[in-house]
Amino acid sequence: MPSNLSELKPSHLWKHFAKIITIPHCSGNEKPLGDYVLSFAKGLNLAAQRDKVGNVLVSKPATPGHETAAGVILQGHLDMVCEKNSDVAHDFAKDPIQAEIKGDWVQAKGTTLGADNGIGLAACLAAMEDTSLVHGPLEFLFTVDEETGLTGANKIQKGFLKGTRLLNLDSEEEGTFTIGCAGGADSEIAFPITRKKTASKNLFRLKVHGLRGGHSGLDINQGRANAIKLLVRILREAQDSARFEVVCLEGGNKRNAIPREAWAVLACAPAELRAAGAAFKRSFEKISAEYKAVETAAKYSFERVEDEKAFALTADCQRGLLNFVLAMPHGVVAMHPEMKELVETSTNLAIIRTGKSQIEIICSTRSSVASALEATRLVLKAVTEMAGAKINPKYGYPGWMPNLQSALLATLKELYKRTFGKEAGVVAVHAGLECGIIGEKFPGMDMISFGPTMEHPHSPDEHVHIGSVERFWQFLTATLAELG
Ligand SMILES: [Zn+2]
Numbered sequence: 405m406p407s408n409l410s411e412l413k414p415s416h417l418w419k420h421f422a423k424i425i426t427i428p429h430c431s432g433n434e435k436p437l438g439d440y441v442l443s444f445a446k447g448l449n450l451a452a453q454r455d456k457v458g459n460v461l462v463s464k465p466a467t468p469g470h471e472t473a474a475g476v477i478l479q480g481h482l483d484m485v486c487e488k489n490s491d492v493a494h495d496f497a498k499d500p501i502q503a504e505i506k507g508d509w510v511q512a513k514g515t516t517l518g519a520d521n522g523i524g525l526a527a528c529l530a531a532m533e534d535t536s537l538v539h540g541p542l543e544f545l546f547t548v549d550e551e552t553g554l555t556g557a558n559k560i561q562k563g564f565l566k567g568t569r570l571l572n573l574d575s576e577e578e579g580t581f582t583i584g585c586a587g588g589a590d591s592e593i594a595f596p597i598t599r600k601k602t603a604s605k606n607l608f609r610l611k612v613h614g615l616r617g618g619h620s621g622l623d624i625n626q627g628r629a630n631a632i633k634l635l636v637r638i639l640r641e642a643q644d645s646a647r648f649e650v651v652c653l654e655g656g657n658k659r660n661a662i663p664r665e666a667w668a669v670l671a672c673a674p675a676e677l678r679a680a681g682a683a684f685k686r687s688f689e690k691i692s693a694e695y696k697a698v699e700t701a702a703k704y705s706f707e708r709v710e711d712e713k714a715f716a717l718t719a720d721c722q723r724g725l726l727n728f729v730l731a732m733p734h735g736v737v738a739m740h741p742e743m744k745e746l747v748e749t750s751t752n753l754a755i756i757r758t759g760k761s762q763i764e765i766i767c768s769t770r771s772s773v774a775s776a777l778e779a780t781r782l783v784l785k786a787v788t789e790m791a792g793a794k795i796n797p798k799y800g801y802p803g804w805m806p807n808l809q810s811a812l813l814a815t816l817k818e819l820y821k822r823t824f825g826k827e828a829g830v831v832a833v834h835a836g837l838e839c840g841i842i843g844e845k846f847p848g849m850d851m852i853s854f855g856p857t858m859e860h861p862h863s864p865d866e867h868v869h870i871g872s873v874e875r876f877w878q879f880l881t882a883t884l885a886e887l888g
Contacts (some may be wrong), residue, residue, distance in 0.1 A: 406505060412870055414877045416533065420526035425501035425518055430486035431552045433497065434458055437482050441529070441546055448532055457559035458482075458548040463566075464532055466540045470888040473540025475567030478531060478880075480524030480574055481550035481838065485862040488515040492864075511867035519868035520861035521550070524573030527880055539884040543567050550574070550838055551862075554801060557838040562845055569812050569887060571880070572839050572853035576861060577829075578872040579820070582853040583813055584746070584832030585840045586621055586770035587777055589800025590659055591784050593765040595725055595793040597758075599715035602649050602671035607709045610635070610668050610684060614701040617664035620752035621770050621835040624662070625736050627698045631655050631666040632756050634691055636729040638704070639668060642683035643726065648672040649716035650725070652758035659754045659768045666756065669709065671716050681706055725763060728791035729756070732767065737780050740772070740832070743806060747834040749776045751784070772803040772832060804840040804851070806832045812850040812887075819886050823879060854879070 412418040429437040438460045445452035445462040452462045460482070466473060486496040492514030502513040511517055528544045531537060543565060547556030575582050612635045616628045632655040639650065648670045655666025672680050688704045695702060717725060734753040740746040749771035757764045767784055771777035781797055788795040807813070813830070820828040839851045856872035859865070 408505070409503060409510065412505070413874050414530070417523075417526045417530045417873065417877050420529040421522055422503070424522045424525055425503055428497050429482055429484055429518070430496050431483040431549050434482040434548045438546065438548070441482075444529060445532060450532060455559070455561060455564060457556055459556045459560060459564075460546040461564060462532060462544040464542040464544070466542075466888065467538050470538065470540045473888050474569060475541040475543060476539070476884065476887050477543045477545055477565055477567040477570040478528050479545040479547065479570055479572050479838070479842075480521045480528055481547045481556065482525065483549050483551050484518035484520065484522065485516050485551050487862065487864055489864045505870070506867070508870055509867040510870060512864070514864055516862065516864060517866045517868065519858050519866060520576065521574045523856055523868055523873060523876070527573055527877060530877070531880070531884065537881055537884055538888055540888040541567070542884070547838060554836060554838055554841055557841040558801070560842065560845060565846055568849060570839070570842065570849055570851040571883065572837070572851060573855050573880070574838070575853045575855035576858040578855075578857040578869070578875060579824070579826070580829040580831055580854070581813065581816060582831055582833060582837070583808075583810065584772050584806030585804045585837035586772050586834045587774060587801055587803030587840055588621070588768060588770040588836055589777060589781060590798045591767045591769065591781060592796040592798060593767070593784075593788050593793055594796075595728060595763040595765065595791065597725070597761060597763055598718045598721050600718050602651065602714045602716045604671050604673035605711045605713055606672055606674060607651065607711060607714060608670050608672055609705070609707055609709050610638070610670055611665065611705045612638070612667070612688075612702070613665035613705075614703040615664045615699055617662045619835070620660045620662055620754065620768055621750070622833070624750040624752065624834065625747045628662055629691075629695050629699050629702065630734050630753055631663040632729065632753055633734055635666040635668060636726055637691065638684055638687040640726040640730050641687045642680060643723070646680035646683040647676045648680045650722045651714045651716045653725070653756050653763065654758060656755040659766055660752075661754065662752060663754060669714075671714060724791060728787070728793065729753075729765070731787050731791075732765070733780070733783055733787070738776065740806070742808060743832055746772070746806075746832050748772055749780055750834065751780055770834060772805050772834070774803060774805070777803065801836055802840050802844040804832075804837060804843050810850055810852070812852050815886060816852055816883060819882060820879065823882055824875070
């Protein structure tokens with residue numbers, strides 16, 4: 405059983421990975437690793453350059469006789485997510501990652517390992533160095549800040565790349581090709597409010613909490629409840645049988661998360677309290693039965709808060725607001741017609757905040773089809789305008805529309821079957837990837853993403869499967885020969 409990385413195969417790939425994890429490269433601090441790649445390329449006499457944002461590009465000429473092949477780009481991101489367990493003393497700005505072999509896997513001691521995307525980078529360095537490979541003209545693109553904002557991909561200048569086929573090495577499941585991703589964009593909505601003094605000074609907080617939440621793209625098709633939508637539904641249902649005044653509505657805290665909790669502060673006169681409490685309870689019980697398979701820890705509370713003179717929404721404004729939030733779409737809008745598991749379009753009602761003169765609502769919408777993204781944002785705009793509110797559609801990032809007719813996909817599928825005797829899986833993800841942005845900047849770029857098997861990236865439990873790294877390298881080098 406090997407005890408250190410240098411004993412693993414392929415040895416030159418692991419040698420580069422062992423070096424990479426000694427160089428700090430948290431998102432936003434990729435310069436030292438970029439410097440290393442540049443100097444390594446120069447040592448090999450390969451042309452290398454860095455653009456203004458910090459992306460590094462290295463070119464390697466074709467092996468003799470393969471000069472006329474269309475160029476191939478190998479791409480990975482320089483940054484890693486830096487997370488550690490609270491009981492671990494580790495300074496990501498200077499300490500090397502302590503990798504260890506555990507059975508069939510490599511992991512780090514209490515920190516993220518950076519196999520995402522360090523293995524992909526190591527494969528690039530190994531391919532730069534290896535003179536035994538057969539290939540056409542190659543470029544190696546190392547991007548910055550993928551993890552926190554896709555910044556490097558966003559800032560690539562047109563003309564920076566020559567190749568027309570791109571292999572993104574940032575996937576996490578061996579034997580699966582990723583061929584698409586979602587684009588996304590946020591909408592910020594301002595619902596104007598008018599207030600009046602509350603009739604009662606008895607204030608209560610109605611709160612929905614304990615929901616599962618999750619990622620607004622990857623978990624949007626899991627049937628989870630949205631705390632803001634539930635809260636507003638409870639209030640809207642109760643409004644027909646009970647009297648209360650809404651002072652504020654609050655919920656959600658991240659644009660890319662399904663809201664897990666939301667609450668309203670209400671004014672309710674003592675004589676109305678029993679009816680209101682009963683209506684909320686009835687409504688919540690109905691809802692929790694509806695969601696019982698998924699939201700097993702859903703809770704609600706209706707509790708007195710300190711008495712104070714407050715200003716609630718006027719009756720018309722309250723009715724208008726509840727109707728508006730109820731009518732705003734949330735969840736899966738469409739599944740992909742050919743890739744059955746793939747959410748094509750979705751929207752997340754992410755945040756609601758009460759200000760002095762307006763209520764702010766933020767929605768984030770995703771789709772792998774640009775026109776479907778626009779269509780769903782138009783629905784948000786239409787509902788907003790009907791409610792007399794204002795919408796500010798923020799600029800988003802482009803998607804990568806799956807192309808099942810891609811020549812690159814056909815070649816790699818056939819090669820995979822020939823190499824491993826089984827079919828590769830083909831998927832797309834309902835989240836943003838660098839390929840979406842690169843594809844928009846370089847129209848016609850044929851792209852595919854693959855990598856070795858990794859589990860729990862972005863957390864200290866991150867680990868990478870050793871055998872899958874060896875097969876990943878085998879497949880990558882076979883791919884270069886096939887395309888060369
Ligand atoms: Zn990654």
